[in-house]
Amino acid sequence: MQLCKAELKQICGDYNITIRDLLLLLQHILNTSYSKLFFSDLTHLSDMQYSTLICYVNRRSNNEPISKIIGYKYFYKNKFCTNKYTLDPRPETELIVELFTKYFINKNDNLKILDLGCGTGCIGLSILLLYKNAKLHLSDISHNVLLVAEHNAKSLDLINRCKLIESNWFEKIYDTYDAIVSNPPYICSNYNLDKEVLYDPPEALFAGEDGMNAYNIILPNASEYLKNNGKLFIEIGYDQSEKIQQIHSDLEVIEIAKDLNNINRVVLFNKK
Numbered sequence: 001m002q003l004c005k006a007e008l009k010q011i012c013g014d015y016n017i018t019i020r021d022l023l024l025l026l027q028h029i030l031n032t033s034y035s036k037l038f039f040s041d042l043t044h045l046s047d048m049q050y051s052t053l054i055c056y057v058n059r060r061s062n063n064e065p066i067s068k069i070i071g072y073k074y075f076y077k078n079k080f081c082t083n084k085y086t087l088d089p090r091p092e093t094e095l096i097v098e099l100f101t102k103y104f105i106n107k108n109d110n111l112k113i114l115d116l117g118c119g120t121g122c123i124g125l126s127i128l129l130l131y132k133n134a135k136l137h138l139s140d141i142s143h144n145v146l147l148v149a150e151h152n153a154k155s156l157d158l159i160n161r162c163k164l165i166e167s168n169w170f171e172k173i174y175d176t177y178d179a180i181v182s183n184p185p186y187i188c189s190n191y192n193l194d195k196e197v198l199y200d201p202p203e204a205l206f207a208g209e210d211g212m213n214a215y216n217i218i219l220p221n222a223s224e225y226l227k228n229n230g231k232l233f234i235e236i237g238y239d240q241s242e243k244i245q246q247i248h249s250d251l252e253v254i255e256i257a258k259d260l261n262n263i264n265r266v267v268l269f270n271k272k
């Protein structure tokens with residue numbers, strides 16, 4: 001079958017979704033480019049592709065994020081599979097990768113890195129792509145999450161430099177690292193989230209009444225798992241830069257980096 005622009009817009013109206021979202025879904029179904037679809041007067045679909053489109057549009061109309069529907073999202077220019085067990089990679093988290101490159105100048109260093117609460121592995125694997133001699137430990141409390149991280153490490157041809165560790169924070173971590181990168185859960189348990197975010201797993205989002213539970217474990221213990229002069233790069237919520245500095249830790253804060261919205265987003269600690 002073929003659908004003209006008016007028919008595509010009709011589907012959007014029927015399901016109350018934007019034309020942009022519909023084209024993003026079609027782009028995936030037809031394995032084509034967004035601009036090609038945008039500028040075409042007619043879109044050709046098999047019956048199967050049309051059924052898939054309607055199924056996807058229906059899911060989108062229930063606020064399910066596009067990334068959860070199509071099963072992947074781009075982070076730092078690379079494709080990461082995501083599913084119901086993993087947090088969809090967020091653009092603001094790319095700041096950790098940026099900051100990392102500022103402090104580890106030599107791309108050939110034999111770095112040993114831990115991605116703590118790795119989710120899809122987007123932070124650690126993006127760094128590993130830049131540092132050809134580095135090794136990465138990806139840890140998470142969830143076995144299902146680690147399966148996704150493993151899949152992504154294989155797709156990016158990085159699995160030979162990775163080790164997956166199922167661990168409740170540092171419980172099963174026995175090494176010391178040049179750097180620990182982490183985007184732990186940091187949302188207050190009573191926070192009213194957008195409907196889309198509720199498709200992410202609660203374990204990836206919530207961290208107790210004040211959102212500080214994960215930091216209260218990670219900060220006092222991180223020093224033990226860092227080499228001298230080792231660094232902890234940790235993402236924070238919009239109002240947590242003061243609170244995180246009040247947690248007891250042997251580490252010193254050396255930078256607080258702002259995201260594109262001018263919000264304090266990543267705190268960098270150094271082991272003296």
Ligand SMILES: C[S@@+](CC[C@H](N)C(=O)[O-])C[C@H]1O[C@@H](n2cnc3c(N)ncnc32)[C@H](O)[C@@H]1O
Binds near residue numbers: 117118122184
């Ligand atoms: C906010 S998500 C971040 C995922 C990924 N690093 C990213 O930036 O997209 C937090 C991750 O921490 C994991 N997590 C939650 N509690 C944990 C715990 N007690 N120990 C280890 N990992 C935990 C979750 O399963 C989730 O994958």
